[in-house]
Amino acid sequence: MPVANPQLLAEKILERLRAKPGQLLDPGKMAKSLNAAREQIIESIALLRSWGYVIKANHKRQYRFIAAPDSFISTEISYRLRTRFIGKRIHAYQAVQSTNSIASQLATAKAPEGTLVIAERQTRGRGRLGRDWYSPEKVGLYASIILYPKIHPTAAPGLSLMTAVALADTIGSYDDMEVKIKWPNDVLVSGLKVAGILTELSAELDRIEYVIVGVGININQTRADFPDALKSVATSVRIGTKEKIRRVEFLQRFLANFEKEYLVFKKSGMKETRRKILKYSYLQNKEIRLKLGRKTVSGVVIDIDETGQLILDTKDGIMAFNAGEVTTH
Numbered sequence: 001m002p003v004a005n006p007q008l009l010a011e012k013i014l015e016r017l018r019a020k021p022g023q024l025l026d027p028g029k030m031a032k033s034l035n036a037a038r039e040q041i042i043e044s045i046a047l048l049r050s051w052g053y054v055i056k057a058n059h060k061r062q063y064r065f066i067a068a069p070d071s072f073i074s075t076e077i078s079y080r081l082r083t084r085f086i087g088k089r090i091h092a093y094q095a096v097q098s099t100n101s102i103a104s105q106l107a108t109a110k111a112p113e114g115t116l117v118i119a120e121r122q123t124r125g126r127g128r129l130g131r132d133w134y135s136p137e138k139v140g141l142y143a144s145i146i147l148y149p150k151i152h153p154t155a156a157p158g159l160s161l162m163t164a165v166a167l168a169d170t171i172g173s174y175d176d177m178e179v180k181i182k183w184p185n186d187v188l189v190s191g192l193k194v195a196g197i198l199t200e201l202s203a204e205l206d207r208i209e210y211v212i213v214g215v216g217i218n219i220n221q222t223r224a225d226f227p228d229a230l231k232s233v234a235t236s237v238r239i240g241t242k243e244k245i246r247r248v249e250f251l252q253r254f255l256a257n258f259e260k261e262y263l264v265f266k267k268s269g270m271k272e273t274r275r276k277i278l279k280y281s282y283l284q285n286k287e288i289r290l291k292l293g294r295k296t297v298s299g300v301v302i303d304i305d306e307t308g309q310l311i312l313d314t315k316d317g318i319m320a321f322n323a324g325e326v327t328t329h
């Protein structure tokens, strides 16, 4: 059977070109082994180039793979992705308003668990507490993952915390950086925010219909890239490592860590996750102020419990909180 789908054929050719780095491949021979016409091979090479792959040809029109683009296209994300179900379905866009909104629509239409929605930029990226999430192209990572966990809605904050662990492990895998998790869902490097998580759910009182875990990560920004309002509070993985990061590789590492943590969370709830949260906790033993709507509570952070609540030692005794905005000074 000839390969009719041009995208599929292009991916097969790419696989072959990459399997033998540096080696020249002949379009006639590829055509034979892929049961396609030589012209189709040449068209597919043009398609791959239009996606950003660098493929050189010699005077005999034999092809050699040179480099892959660092852009969020599904072919590149899937290439050697080591997960079982997270990121196995990909919806990749150049620009969207918000990947979380698209993921919600897909979840309503019952997209498979683990479906990834990713965009090069967002025009209305959303942060927590009704804030915007600054989402410029080329430097950041904006993605949402669809989940259908069979957990009680009150356990959902644990999903943000397990995502924070997966992010912290991923960032920490690059360099010896001081990565911390600031409850409830910020990831910090050297005390500055490098990533945020927006977990949204559709649920009944006692049952979750779906969860969207949205992550925004500053990857390749230099200090000069941040707008003035963010300069003193934000950082990027690149600023931490002092090296430009391949964003697709970061995503693949994150998806693998995310899957691992999600499976642990599904099996043992917050028990295991909590151990890691405490290891990364930025707030442990710190004197903080927690803003809850119009009210503010002060106290010392003594724990994060097994439901993901922040435990504060306040002047009125020990108290537990499941939401709020923390300031440390």
Ligand code: BTN
Binding pocket: 097, 098, 099, 100, 101, 122, 124, 125, 126, 127, 128, 129, 131, 133, 141, 142, 143, 144, 185, 186, 195, 196, 197, 198, 214, 215, 216, 217
């Ligand atoms: C925060 O720290 O306030 C959470 C930020 C979450 C941003 C991500 S980017 C991908 C996804 N889509 C959105 O609109 N928001 C989340």
